[in-house]
Amino acid sequence: MVGHRPNPVVGHPLNKPFLLYGVLCFVVGMAMYVTGVLLVFPRYLLNLHALLDPVAEWLVWYSGVPIMIGIVLALFDLLYMLQHKKPDVPVRYIPVQRRRVTVALTAYNDEDSIAGAVEDFLAHPLVERVIVVSNNSRDATFARAEAAGALTFNEPAPGYGRCVHRCLSEAVRFDDTEFVVLCEGDSTFRAYDVEKLLAYAPHADIVNGSRIVEPLRQYLTQLTVFMYYGNLFVGKLLEAKYLGRGTITDVGTTYKLCRRDALVGLLPHLNPGVNLEFNAHFLDTALSRGLLLLECPITFHARIGLSKGGNINNWRGFTVGARMIYGLLSDWKRYA
Structure with a gap:
């Protein structure tokens, strides 16, 4: 691998x-x-x-x-x-053979934003296809994603981790693209950042989008000041856990690019039962498996519709962050 x-x-x-x-x-x-x-x-x-x-x-x-x-x-x-x-290895450079990606979007009751998100990614010249996995949405998310041109799947088991795991599992089935881009369908991220993620691809197995660069964040988003610095703190704890292996500033971002062959080996070690803290679990597991992780600054925008994840309010953000820290310390054993 x-x-x-x-x-x-x-x-x-x-x-x-x-x-x-x-x-x-x-x-x-x-x-x-x-x-x-x-x-x-x-x-x-x-x-x-x-x-x-x-x-x-x-x-x-x-x-x-x-x-x-x-x-x-x-x-x-x-x-x-x-x-x-600290690994004593040369800087990685594996040339990109084909600059095309499969985009996988998670969605849960995102009928107001999903069509625009799908169309945004499909219009990008480097995107081969867009997959949308609806986590048993109760609104028109599934139908609107399909009408916008996405390959649609429904994941009936509730939980963000199960939705992401299904997204990645469906995306790696397509072997005509070397990379999978994971994102979500609430329009907080933009397709034009695929170019930046791919620029880092020769050097890593996973390119994690970072929302930590202030001028690239819209002034008002669901990421409050408390969540912003809390996310940075947990990211630095993960960096400390794998000292010398990477620089991590954003452990909660849902926008990342992964090498398909790396994902194939990683997926069996991911636990879809991990819920809102799944992104931290994903990065932690990838690093524990020896994959090379880099971060890339990306833009971050106000979402369309209401947040259903860890950004509902500061208390929800605090509890998700606390579970992330516990997961990092316990190697996610509570989900075994």
Whole structure:
């Protein structure tokens, strides 16, 4: 399989994501410290000194323990383990033989946007075909996608992960295109970015679109400031887990380009039972399988219609992010 290579430190007794653990320990310590300091308000305003003084003192005093553990773990990984973890291989360059892609769009109750999204991609000169997988939509999504010229499939099992897995499974059946572009049908992304994704294709197995470049994001989107920085934080945790293997700024994006042959080998290792955090699971699994991942800045636009995923509100975004972090730490065992 193109691009498959073992982790350079597999089997090494110190092959652990120390930087990942260190960052989380540091965050826990800082949260303890800030909580202890903020208790000053209920202590004085509500005269709860007897109850809260010991709690605040304990939090501030012992917050130093996880902070110091985090610093030590991070320095150990950065100053010592990085030289063992970073792959000693030349820069990849595999020329693109045929600049044509199969586009696979996920859709769930996207009747207002799906036709425009399909037509946008079909009009692009590098797009061979557009596949739409409707996740058992209750509106006219399926019919409008079909009328717009897409190859349409219905995935009756609910869940974003099942929809994406079905999208990729249907797309790899077409062996006349070397690449599969995964996206969604809510018009938050544009077909013209296919050119940029393909420009990075010679160097990677997966080119992950990044929404993190500020001038390329429309001012008002469903990605709030909290979600924006939360997504960046989780992306950096994934980067820390595979220290030296990639630069990751956007772990939640749904726009990515994949080599078809890499996907064929990756699909059996993906768990469609992972729901809204599936994109993090996808990237984590790809890196664990030795695939080469790059990021490419893409444009991001306001969606048409209401969000049904992790961007409904900040609380929903926080819970999805928390499940992503748990998945990264547990290797997604809760879905086994």
